[in-house]
Amino acid sequence: MAVPLHSFSPILQPVAVLVAWTLAMLVWTLATRFPAMAKAGVRFSTLVGTKGADADRALPAQAQWKAHNYNHLVEQPTLFYAICAVHALAGSGIGVNVALAWLYVAFRIAHSLWQATVNRVSVRFYLFFASSLVLGALTFSALLVVF
Template sequence: MHSEILRPMVVLIAWTLVMLVWMLATRLPAMKAAGADLGKLVGSKASDADRALPPEVQWKAHNYNHLMEQPTLFYAVCTVIALTGTGDGVNAAFAWVYVALRIAHSLVQATVNKVGPRLMLFLASTVMLAGLTLHASMAVF
């Protein structure tokens, strides 16, 4: 039997891959339209793309990068919770809420990119992460 908390972890991983595909599907055509030759690009930086591509295209890339940041803590704390046998009940619920909030954050950032709603979603997901961290620390200490 596996821990229930593994399910939201897998869903967030799958969502991250969805964002990767969405980013590539919009960014590659925009790069071509901007005249970028992928065969000649060497050592470019994210800021180079921010200057060369439309903001709406870059929003997907920015969100993909965000999914590589705080969610890494989510994966780590959920793994601790799963290993301690406390990944059901309230911890699974917190994890599902975290994932739902991160998906909502992605959709806001990738489409309208309004900072206010993004910030509220980020803060709410951070509260869920803090709760998971507290529960993980209670399980191991």
């Protein structure tokens, strides 16, 4: 049975945007890291068993900032995806919850841009903290809905 075109929960839109942003950060990471590796004389074909910390020692910090942010985008946002799925399934992925989801995405994108370019930790922390508060509000709202 086909699902009607507009029968989705609006909270899935910010979810899709954050996934797209995460993939954009992956592309930016690769576009930055490969030239930095070439410049540092690191041959990709000879690397065996290395990890992110090894790249931190071999590459300039600014080249690594994008990779660090990509890692951050596959950490806490997984909770965002899960709680948005709860809202979508419970029928509460509308109104204030959608606004909160968009606010979370805005804070995460701002966090990404800041970390990938300027990376002053104090500002980055406040952006992370703000997004965490929004995630907490989304979670609290979901708890009210499902209990």
